[in-house]
Amino acid sequence: MDLRHQLRFKVRVGHTVFDAGSADYVEGRADILVYQHETPLAVLELKREGLAIKPADEEQGRSYALLAQAPLVVITNGTETRIFQTHDMARLEGTTVEADELTRRVEAASTAARTGVSTAISKLLGTDLATSAVKALTTRELAELTSGWESGERFVEGFIVPRRATRELREVLRSGRKVAVLAGPPLSGKSSVLRELALTSEEVGWDVLYVEGSSCGEGLFRRLANVLAAQFSWPAGPDDVRVWVRQLANRVGRLLVICIDTLPLASAILLGELDELLGSFGDGLRVVVAVDENDLDSLVHKPNRREKTRIGRISSTIKVGNYDxxxxxxxxxxxxxxxxxxxxxxxxxxxxxxxxxxxxxxxxxxxxxxxxxxxxxxxLLGVQVFGVADDRFSDLGELRDDLKRLTVAYLNDLNTKRHHGDVLSSLQLFSIRQEVVREHLDRTAVHGLVRAGILCRGASFSDEATWVIRVPELFGHLIANRIASTLPRKVSKDSQDAANWLIAIGSKILFGDAICAQAIFRAMPELGGGLYIDLINSLLRLPPRREKLPTGSRMVALLPRVGLVDMNVGQDGMLSLGIRGSAAKTLTVPIEDDGFTTVANMDGWLILSQLREFRVVFQDEGGSLLNLAGPLLLELGSCTEVLRRPGSDLEGFHTHAIEGGSISCFQNGIAEPITWSIAELLSNDIPGVDRDAWVREAATSGSAALVNRLGQALTHLSELEEIGSWAKEMLANEFQPALAALPQFH
Structure with missing residues (x-):
């Protein structure tokens, strides 16, 4: 009869096409579809020899036959063969089927496929097709949240960064923990961790079901029922889904991992179902929930805060933050x-x-x-980070107004006497004492900021209750706006006092140099050219200087993951270091012959290095264009100290000692804002700037610091398509001779 067979065949279930059948005997049987010409004829369930034929084999064979619209089901273990007609599973006896009888059975199979599809799907999605079904559901959910770079969707197509938290998640789930809680501030990448876990599930042999938490208002099982209906045309209800999930959770040798992103704690239905999942759905089930850090305590503790919830008792918490x-x-x-x-x-x-x-x-x-x-x-973003934050959080509405009021509280509180540990930590985060916040915001406003993930409770060295801003880039933008509104009035009174005031703020806060530079730029229309230049000159009069610390000097440092470290310059030429509150012995190290020095007065020039002055062009009375960037960057670039704030972590940032100070190692690349400003100055056709002349002047300046920065900028530019040839010429003809003339570089 011109028969052919396929060891693997396609079956369409709703909108999804599955690759069915199996080429080996993983489950003790193989599924084969037999065709007559292009018409499906029979599904064969081939049992391993010696295994008994069970009702489950007949049900699975019929399910595949219904979906493939094959009129016959054949089940054999090599010694016993059973043949059934698909539409009613009546056992066929005899050895042949006449052509006209076969036609009637094909028609009957087609009718049965239409009427029995729901039963067939429910059986197959919990057995052979379970892994493919879970993958299809997860792919659908992720696709709805994925688009290109220009969109505001949660994920960008192809942009998946491997995270440490994903590896930690796998370790927790392998350990036997039923629940893993993924916690972190807003936009820290919690969703991306779940996405990575789902897309790499085949590597570990798990079935990962991703569910968007905000879509589960009516409960997880109702949400899954709706998705199953849309994806597979299976009109399942919540109870059908319960049965299906139980099937998947009780398979031998394969985990089902349900990821809920982000868990809505306000949904009593979902929380009840989550409790149900953890209590009665089999050992093969794992649950991962992602929550904002503000919601973590409510998830793992009961309202009395003395006892843990079921999730709190059986879960491990994994924190997600910025990229390491x-x-x-x-x-x-x-x-x-x-x-x-x-x-x-x-x-x-x-x-x-x-x-x-x-x-x-x-x-x-x-x-x-x-x-x-x-x-x-x-x-480096510098001041650009504030524009990025402004765009990203443009739809906060009243919450943005509340944050503006907090900037007033924050700036006022900077001048109060505080614990030196809190002073140092303010260089790494924005925190405000709760009593100060209460003076400016009511409880409803504070609660709104907490719910939005913008505020969270923090600790302080003084043990005072504090609020920490979890989106510091946006808060920095609003602080810059606040400073800009006051700056013109202060400059008009006394530009040097205004510069000192600006430095006093910038030296105490996170992003201080960039915030002050952004404030100057925003205030320019009101400042006008004269006051603007007065302010720039006042900042220039305060260059960094290296100071020797006299014997008896006492200092305190804040080191990440260490804490406060007391430092004393002793009479015996030794520097002692002791971790506060630690039983560890005090460490003493000899001070070099030239003494123990520190760099003072950095902040004015740090602010100037963030200004990107090439954006500002003045026109004199004769119509000539003047750009301050040329002479300003020559002077700032000659600074014999590294013009950058250290990061909050202990970085592998290398410097080299030169006469009078230090410079950034050439191999660091462009790591100083001033060097990036030089690169941008030279890469653009800027009115009032002759870049060839600027390079020659920098190269012949005799300043090791300026030559070093010039070389870093030109090295970067030499790799660009439009300007690369010019930069290579400048490197060869100007930079290299200047480098050779500086013996300290040898």
Whole structure:
């Protein structure tokens, strides 16, 4: 009869096409579809020899036959063979089926397929097709949240950064823990961790079911029922889904991992179902829930805060935050594959470590990027980070007004006497004492900011209750606006006092140099040219200087993951270091012959290095154009100290000692804002700037610091398509001779 067979065959279930059948005997049987010409004729269930034929074998064979519209089901273990007609599973006796009888049975099978599809789907989705079904559901959910760089969707197509938290999740789930809680501040990448876990599930042999938590208002099982109906045309109800999930959770040798992103704690239905899942759904079930850090305590503790919830008792918590060094390097590699090249030196830019900031900062250029033609992505954002935050959080509404009121409270509180540990920690985060917040915001406003994930409770060295801002980039933007509103009045009274006031603020806060630079830029229309230049000159009069600390000097430092460290310059030429509150012995180290020095007065020039002055052009009375960037960058670039704030972590940032100070190692790449400003000055055709003349003046200045920064900028520019030839010429003809003339570089 011209028969042919397929060991693997396609069956359509709703909108999804499954690759059915099996080429081996993984479950003790193989599924084969037999055709007559192009018409499905029979599904064969082949049992391993010696295994008894069970009712489950007949049910699975019929389910495949219904979906394939094959009129016959054949089940054999090699010694016993059973043949059934699909539409009613009546046993066929005899050895032949006449052609006209076969036609009637094909028609009957077609009718049965239409009427029995729901039963067939429910059986198969819990058995052979379970893994494919879970993958199809997860793919559908993730696809709804994924788009290109220009969109505001949760995920970007192809941009998946391997996270440490994903590895920790796998370890927790392997250990036998029923629940893993993924917690972190808003936009820290919790959803991306769940996405990575789902997309790499085949590597570990798990079935990962991703569910978008905000869609589960009526409960998890109702949500899954709706998705199953849409994806597979299976009109399942919540109870059908319960049965299905139990089937999946009780399979031998394969875990089902349900990921709920982000868990809505206000849904009593969902929380009840989650409790049900954890109590009675089999040992093969694991649950991962992602929550904002503000919701973590409510999830794992009962309202009395003395007892843990079921989730709290059986879960492990994994924290997600900004990219660490390895994660950031991985992000750079992924961007390179997609066509975006971060300028060398970006490793030292703390603002790019926030996952949402990195994505938003590179989005515009990545739209046009391709592996063949890379986009150049800045190694430092500086003041640009505030524009990124302003765009990202433009729809906060009243919450934004509440945050503006908090900037007033924050700036006023800066001048109060505080514990020196809190003073130092303010360089790493924005925190406000709760009693100060209460003076400016009512309880409802505070609760709204907490619910939005913008505020969370924090600790302090003084043991005072504090609130911590969890979106510091946005708060920094609002602080800059607040400073800008006051700055013109202060400059008009006394520009030097205004510069000192600006430095006093910038030296005490996170992003201080960039915030003050942004404030100057925003205040320019009101300042006008004269006051603006007065302010710039006043900041220039306060250059960094190196000071020797006299014997008897006492200091305190805040080291990440260590705490407060007391430092004393002793009479015996030794520096003693002791961790406060630690039983560890005090460490003493000899002070070099030239004494123990520190760099003072950094902040004025740090602010200037963030200004990107080439954006500002003045026109004199004769119509000539004047750009302050040329002479300003020559002076700032000659600074014999590294013009950057250290990061909050202990970085591998290398410096070299030169006469009078130190410089950033050439191999760091562009890690100082001033060097990036020089690179941008030279890469653009700026009115009032002769870049050839600027390079020659910098190269012949005799300043080791300026020559070093010039070389870093030109090395970067030499790799760019439009300006690369010019930069290589400048490197060969100007930089290299200048380098050779500086003996300290030898």
């Amino acid at each position: 060094d390895d994660e950031f390097k991985a992000a750079v590699r992924v961007l390179a594959v997609l066509g975006g090249g971060l300028v060398y030196g970006a490793l030292y830019a703390p603002e790019l470590r926030a996952p949402w900031v990195l994505r938003a900062a590179v989005a515009d250029q990545m739209v046009e990027a391709s592996p063949e033609r890379q986009a150049v992505l800045a190694p």
